[in-house]
Amino acid sequence: MKIISTVVGVILFILFFGFALKNTQEVDLHLFLNYELRGPLVLMLLAFFVAGAALGVLALTPTVFRYRRETTRQKAAIQSLQTSALQVNRAPDNVNAQQ
Numbered sequence: 001m002k003i004i005s006t007v008v009g010v011i012l013f014i015l016f017f018g019f020a021l022k023n024t025q026e027v028d029l030h031l032f033l034n035y036e037l038r039g040p041l042v043l044m045l046l047a048f049f050v051a052g053a054a055l056g057v058l059a060l061t062p063t064v065f066r067y068r069r070e071t072t073r074q075k076a077a078i079q080s081l082q083t084s085a086l087q088v089n090r091a092p093d094n095v096n097a098q099q
């Protein structure tokens with residue numbers, strides 16, 4: 001399985017590298033307030049891809065923390081239920097042993 005993922009990674013690298021070599025022309029990006037960025041097309045695409053991925057991670061952060069808090073609460077509830085179940089199971093044994 002590791003060999004397959006390595007081969008797929010190498011193929012994707014070669015494809016993206018070829019894409020980068022084919023798209024080296026300069027592009028202008030016009031921003032607000034008459035700002036302008038100039039650079040190779042492939043770098044602009046890469047920058048916007050990275051920015052989109054970062055915004056996606058930031059958007060998921062509250063959800064991940066909420067799930068982690070819920071998991072912690074549920075683990076604590078399970079632990080307390082297991083502890084109380086053990087105490088209930090041991091109590092009849094102690095009562096029977098005393099009689």
